[in-house]
Amino acid sequence: MKNGKLQAAVLGLGEGFRHVKAYRENPDFELAVVCDPHPDPLPERLARRLVEYDLANTTRRYHDYKEIVNDPEIDVVSVVSPDFYHAEQCIALMEAGKDVLCEKPMTLDLDEAAAIAETVRRTGRNFMIAHPTRYTPAFILARKMIARGDIGELFMAETEYAHNYRLAGGVGNWRKDKRRDPLLGGGCHAVDFLRWAVDDLIDEAFGYGVKKGLLDWPVDFDSYFALYKFKNGVIGKVMCSTAVSRPYTMRSVFYGTKGTIICDNLSPEMQLSSVPFFDSKNDSTPFISIPVEVNNHNVEAQVKLMGDIILRGAENHADVVEGARTVAACAAAIEAAHTGKPVKVRNDF
Numbered sequence: 001m002k003n004g005k006l007q008a009a010v011l012g013l014g015e016g017f018r019h020v021k022a023y024r025e026n027p028d029f030e031l032a033v034v035c036d037p038h039p040d041p042l043p044e045r046l047a048r049r050l051v052e053y054d055l056a057n058t059t060r061r062y063h064d065y066k067e068i069v070n071d072p073e074i075d076v077v078s079v080v081s082p083d084f085y086h087a088e089q090c091i092a093l094m095e096a097g098k099d100v101l102c103e104k105p106m107t108l109d110l111d112e113a114a115a116i117a118e119t120v121r122r123t124g125r126n127f128m129i130a131h132p133t134r135y136t137p138a139f140i141l142a143r144k145m146i147a148r149g150d151i152g153e154l155f156m157a158e159t160e161y162a163h164n165y166r167l168a169g170g171v172g173n174w175r176k177d178k179r180r181d182p183l184l185g186g187g188c189h190a191v192d193f194l195r196w197a198v199d200d201l202i203d204e205a206f207g208y209g210v211k212k213g214l215l216d217w218p219v220d221f222d223s224y225f226a227l228y229k230f231k232n233g234v235i236g237k238v239m240c241s242t243a244v245s246r247p248y249t250m251r252s253v254f255y256g257t258k259g260t261i262i263c264d265n266l267s268p269e270m271q272l273s274s275v276p277f278f279d280s281k282n283d284s285t286p287f288i289s290i291p292v293e294v295n296n297h298n299v300e301a302q303v304k305l306m307g308d309i310i311l312r313g314a315e316n317h318a319d320v321v322e323g324a325r326t327v328a329a330c331a332a333a334i335e336a337a338h339t340g341k342p343v344k345v346r347n348d349f
């Protein structure tokens with residue numbers, strides 16, 4: 001703490017600029033450090049943003065995350081580096097006494113997920129995983145409606161992640177890597193939303209994969225259907241494709257015994273059908289539209305929750321166990337798609 005504010009650092013300056021903006025706007029924090037190992041000259045986008053946010057004059061700039069580890073002034077770090085580095089960086093930062101807000105996916109590896117969880121338990125640090133669907137207004141409302149029984153008993157749920165990666169390799173094309181399976185790297189958004197909305201543990205996963213779009217990418221599949229059986233009996237389906245030709249979206253449908261919800265992350269309205277709306281003349285239950293705010297990358301809400309957790313003891317609904325269970329659910333469906341056999345999903349982290 002300095003000047004009555006938590007001292008924040010942002011590690012990785014692509015998506016990291018959303019975190020920069022959120023810390024800048026939040027009165028609990030002072031953005032003290034930004035860190036990115038990219039050597040000068042910087043890529044045009046990064047250089048432009050450093051100027052746009054006046055970072056050269058207002059924050060310290062590091063090139064190695066170990067400089068943050070060794071900076072006693074830093075309280076909180078957003079880890080927004082390519083996925084492969086999350087585990088090493090999060091663990092070292094927490095060992096050094098920092099709290100961490102880590103971008104999704106928490107990691108690409110189950111053993112690393114367990115190691116991060118063990119570090120959180122041992123060090124007692126605050127750790128939050130930045131799964132943005134948990135802060136998307138339509139998805140928050142859908143989850144609330146399911147929980148209060150607006151559609152009766154939920155029995156079937158489908159979510160999706162459709163994002164063509166052809167031009168989204170990232171700085172240095174880091175996404176174009178065999179270790180970054182699309183269902184874990186990007187599809188974790190939809191898997192996490194499915195888990196969060198159904199609000200129960202997944203027991204078993206199955207999956208089918210196909211590759212027809214990113215033919216020169218070193219991954220076995222660019223598109224998936226993942227199927228999940230929850231312990232409470234709900235069945236779930238996740239469509240994930242990094243190769244389809246259509247706009248980016250996460251359309252999701254929830255089916256209950258008394259109604260259905262259709263929502264996505266980019267529409268200003270969602271649809272609800274419910275038994276009370278039954279139209280006997282037409283023998284059908286029409287959908288009504290509910291207006292919702294569109295806020296697809298609500299990093300402001302994530303940073304606000306981080307401040308509330310650290311300073312005011314708020315509940316952390318996106319803790320390390322949640323992050324690890326989403327990694328495990330993705331990994332199980334990927335394994336099933338390769339072996340053709342259902343896979344039990346690990347939940348004990």
Ligand SMILES: NC(=O)c1ccc[n+]([C@@H]2O[C@H](COP(=O)([O-])OP(=O)(O)OC[C@H]3O[C@@H](n4cnc5c(N)ncnc54)[C@H](O)[C@@H]3O)[C@@H](O)[C@H]2O)c1
Binds near residue numbers: 015169
């Ligand atoms: N929440 C979301 O919706 C969302 C969206 C995009 C990306 N992400 C996640 O954010 C992370 C970064 O993705 P991105 O889109 O910003 O990628 P990017 O390629 O746009 O930017 C990554 C930045 O990290 C830097 N970098 C490279 N190696 C690093 C290291 N070892 N330590 C720190 N920084 C390093 C690069 O120089 C680059 O500036 C990934 O984990 C990704 O999955 C989340």
